[in-house]
Amino acid sequence: MASHLIQGRTVGMPVRVRDAEVCSALYPVRADAARAVIAYSGLDVAEVLPGKAVCMLVFVDYRDGDLDTYHEFGMAFLVRPPGSSGAMGLAELRRAGVFVHWLPVDQEFTLEAGRSLWGFPKELADIELRLASPYKRCILRKDGRLVLDMLVKPGLPVPGAGAMAPLDAYTHRDGVTRRVPWSVRARGARVRPSGALIRLGNHPIAKELSELGLPKRAMFATTISHAEMSFGEARQI
Template sequence: MARHLIQGRDVTIPVRVRQATVCTASYLVRADAARAVIAYSGLDVAEVLPGRAVCALAFIDYADGDLDAYHEFGVTFLVRPPEAGPAPRRGLLAGLSELRTAGAGTFVHWLPVDQGFTLEAGRTIWGFPKEMAGIDLRLASPYKRCIVRKDGRLVLDLLIKPGVPVLGRTARLDAYSHLDGVTRRIPWSLSPRGVRARPGGALIRLGNHPVAKELSELGLPKRALVSATVSRTSMSFGEAKEL
């Protein structure tokens, strides 16, 4: 069993999250713009339609886990694994089917958190691009809201309207990270419960932070392709492997 010493504490792999609440909004964006954003990683975005990629924004309340309790926000992109062929171009449903078969994963481009222990653990163990930020989560009301501020500047204000109940299934997929010139693959599993989803369903306001400018260059704010809320999920993160 792999172990990592973080701030004087042993962290064993796999790292487990026992309870978290997750809210996401996914957007169709120009593939060429998305490729430019993640070019530093050496990975390629997955095209679910010709010339279109998926950028997903997520905010998460980690209530109970091996890295303690914290809040997190993520800017991610659907990517094809390095060993996969060219992106499918036969329409959305066929493309998504091929992507699942080929093992498409999630590249984590920006990952602010609000606690120091998870920041050091995430960067050290997996190479996740974690950095400190102010993350204000408002999850008690029917509408779920996240406000992210970094360096005293507003990054974004994201509101998600829960949709209709859908079946939550255990999923195993790969997450990808890049830090200090190294791209890594991380096995990741989650078992969601209390899932609600809908087309659209997200309102976003961008601030004046450089990350907000980057999102605006991707075409945001715009109508979300789909939004989802997960009231309760467990997760497991395996050992990272350098590509």
């Protein structure tokens, strides 16, 4: 088994998360704007409808895992598999990967591990999660400025939620784009059409979200009360 040394600690592969709470919302955004945002990666967005890409906003409470406990927020886009061509219909979106554009966290160890192991674009930020009620809220600040205040509403239970199809996450750091194998097992999953409210602040990332044409309504929002995850070795593409 491969292992890596991070801040004097040995981290084995794959890295495992034994318990996390995950809340997310998927938004249809302008494909041309999203394409421009991630052009540095060499990847292309997957268009769910002509002219529309998908921006994913996610916040996570990592409660037990190899990288300790921490809070995280993610801004990501559904992307075509590298080398694919032609239109991707809705039925083909299951082949899409997830390109992680921005990934603030609130702890130093996971910051260094995420950057060095996989090239994740982790930065330190102030992430306040309010998860005790059915309404899940994330207040994200960076450099003393509000990025966003996001509320995910409770949805309906998803019957039979369990192991999800393995996903490919994609990252880009120091001029290198990487593929990261990623698997998730979910318990207590709920989904709600629309299902999210968001207020943007005055941080540059908030401006970037606004320029994507982020609509008032999400496509849908999900919550997972207990998620297990596994992250494999990154591979350069």
